[in-house]
Amino acid sequence: MIGQREALHLFGCEVFDPAGHRIGIVGQLFLDETTEQPAWITVQTGLFGTNESFVPLEGAAFDGDTLTVSVLKDTVRHAPHVRLDDGDLLLEQEHALYLYYGLEYGVAPAEPAAPDADQVVAEGELPQEYVEAVRLKLRRWVAAT
Secondary structure, X not given: OOOHHHHOOOOXXXXXXXOOOEEEEEEEEXXXXXXXXXXXXXXXXXXXXXXXXXXXOOOOEEOOOEEEOOOOHHHHHOOOOOOOOOOOOOHHHHHHHHHHOOOOOOOOOOOOOOOOHHHOOOOOOOOHHHHHHOOOOEEEEOOOO
């Protein structure tokens, strides 16, 4: 597990997948709101690092110089595109990332009720009671230099 102490050294380091393929360079860091521990990074990818992709830190290893994440380069490349122009993530964007990477997200409703005919939820959408049961988990971490 990468803690806050190591997180200070993540900015600007190279990111590799488990097969040793270079993915890019760490751009930003996001903390889990509940635990205050580093949970996600953005990786600058593409020509001249013009794109940023979200990558979970679950299962990642940091050796002081490089970060090896637990997901493959192609998985990162095909992840949902999230724009960070407006600051933190929206709830729907955050949910899409957790869903894409197969990570547990939020709190499931206490009693799953049978959906009514007019409450049918399309695949990928969040049931209203689920949305009400969760709150934004990730918070951007800005390190003062």
